[in-house]
Amino acid sequence: MAGKRDTSRDGLNNKIQTLVLTNFKGLWQLIQSNESIKRKVNKTLLNSLIYKIPTRPNAYSMMTLDEYIPDTKIPKKTDAYTSWESLNDRTYTGRHLPPDPKLNAEGNLPKVEDLAILFRKRDGKTIYSTKSTMLFPYWVQWFTDSFLRLDHYNKLKNTSNHEIDLCNVYGLTRKQTHLLRSFKGGKLKSQKLKRQDGVEEEYPLFYYADPAQGKVDDQFEGLYEPVNDEKRQPVEKKQYLFAMGVERANVQIGYVMLNTLCFREHNRLCDELASNYPDWDDERLFQTARNILMAIILKIIMEEYINHITPYHFKLFADPEAFTKESWHRPNYMAIEFDFVYRWHSAIPETFKYNGKPTHIAASLWNNKMFIDQGLGALMEETCSQAGTKIGLFNTPDILVELTELPAIKLGRQLQLASYNDYRQLCGFPRVTRFEQISGDEFVQEKLKELYGHVDNIEFFVGLYAEDGRKNSTIPSLVARLIGIDAFSQALTNPLLSPKIFNKQTFSPVGWEIIQNTNTVSDLVNRNVPPSGKKYKVTFDL
Known part of the structure; x- marks a missing residue:
């Protein structure tokens, strides 16, 4: 039964x-109407x-x-400390x-299989x-896969x-x-x-080239090593x-849809640039279109x-020039915690509507024919006409509990991640002392207490999603905090957003x-579908 969460450990600030x-909407609208004040408030909030x-x-x-340290026979370090290699080897x-070996020691935590109940749907x-x-979960999977890439053979690496x-x-290379690349007009092969x-x-x-034999087209030999999930697909999907x-770009139709959207936009940008700058060669067209699309x-x-x-009335925005002198403005280095947060x-959803019919999510895996048959506009609009599901415990599709959630628990233990409470403290939240401070749901409280005994024993991954969601927000507080920290501090440092790069000279006046x-996914979609006079509804918001 859901009750009111104890907020005594949320922290006064x-x-x-x-x-x-989340209040005073009129005041926030007034602030955003003045460009100078808006920029100052935006900088203050992001910082x-x-x-x-x-x-x-x-x-x-x-x-x-x-x-072992790479390419040597030097044994691993036994204590966590900083070294030149750890600061610079971003592999x-x-x-x-x-690492917290004490928390993750054998026998201190519940059996992994016993934790499945925390992710399976209730009744x-x-x-x-x-x-x-x-569109929201599709977008998240697609864009995070470009930088959260754990090595399949060594999970310590990426x-x-x-x-x-x-x-x-x-x-990647x-x-x-x-x-x-087609090496014609700056475009990608199509x-x-x-x-x-x-x-x-x-x-x-x-x-x-020969799906039945698993033979790759010669022109793509060495592009990448297909993952086992792809290799096992039947010929009717492989083709x-x-x-x-x-x-993993073919893994699910949402991923393929967004990748194809960007692919089309790149080639469209090449046409725009070529028509405005007829003396540009293939290389300049390709590189400039790529820069524009990434921006x-x-x-x-x-x-x-x-x-x-966010549930905020103030709308945060990109303002690269405002942050170049901040101490956080340093080269990116993805942290393992960011991987778990996402x-x-x-x-x-376990089932969704495809072409108006209920369809199991498994049917959309490695199944590009579903996308081709519908086309970008129709599939995108149908995607945006139905709700995603709530992020949190007791809501994962059955097929994903064993495939994704429990392996995440195992990985967290192998990597000796610190506890949920340790990460709350790191992120400026007081440590919780009672299960009621995590969730107002009595069933959540009961299961956490039954499995972990004490709040200090709760693992990072479980604690992240055990928290109640915030009003008018898509994610719980600690998840939101970590995303805000990592996302902004590693997006605004992108080289393309440097003040001396983020200008007309880099992108061309047309590109600029x-x-x-271009402000929304809708803008991208509706200029990359065949002309029909129809504007497709494309939105993250229900």
Whole structure:
């Protein structure tokens, strides 16, 4: 039974900030009507979020836990401490807090399999979001996959460039990028495919030359090593898989839809640039279109996406020039905690409507034919016409509990993550002392107490999603705090947003105007669908 959560450990400053930002709507509208005041308030609010925890560089990385320092026979460190290698070797993932071997020692925590009950739905009932469409979880999976990339063979490492760099579209390396390029007019390799109604749309080329034999098209040899999930797909799915930037880009139709949207926008930008700058060669067209697209996506992330998450009346916005002298403005280094904060499997409905019919989420995995048949506009609009599900415990689809949630618990223990309470303290929240301070739901309190015994024993991953959600927000407080800290401090440091780079000279006057006039995913979609006179509804908001 849901009751009122005990807010005595929320922290006075946190309460005041939330109270002020979620009330006085008229005052906030007045503030936002004055450009100079708006910029100052925006800077103050963003800094207040980012400075909640110590800024980069982080003192620790996953190197501490590795068996050997790379390319040597030197045994792993036994204590967590800072080294030159841990500060600079970004093939290892960073971390905000040092390992806690005591918490994660054998026998101190519940059995992993016993924790499945915390993620499975109660009585099989799905709790839907009251704020977000299905575009929200699709977008989150797609854009975070470009920088939260744990190595499949060594979870202490990552394959990321530590930037929002659209590697899912362009590849992680120059070699991969070259395999995807047409080297004509700056464009990526493409093909036209017909929807069910016979209208043609633009897509990437197919990856497999002989799907039945699993033979990759020669022009994409060495693009990436397909993951096992892809290799196991039947030929009727394999034949429609696209050649895109990363190995999991075909995983689900939402991911493919957003990747294809960016792919089309890149090629559209090339046409715009070529018509305005006829003396530009293929290389300049490609590189400038790529820069413009990345700047657009960064803008959408920091404005449309982030403002969808927050319950605030003040709308945060990207203002790169305001932050270059801040102490947090340092090179990016993704932390393992950020990876756990973005494991939002509970946000994806187990069944959804596809072409008006109830469809199990499993049917949309590695199934690009579903996307091709509908086309970008229709699939996007149908996606945005239905709710996603509530982020939190007791709401993960059954097929994902064993595949994603329990492995996350195991991984957290292997990486010796500190406790939920330790991370609350790091992020400027008082440590909780009672289960009622985490959730007002008596069932949540009962299960946490039954499994963990004491609040100090609750693991980071479980605690993140055990918290009650905030009013008019998509995510609980600690999740929101960590996202605000990491997202802004690592998006605003993107090289393209440097004041001496973020200008007309870099993007061209035409590109600069496109960036200024592109504010939403809807803007991107509606200029990248076949002309029909229809404007498709595209939104994160229900």
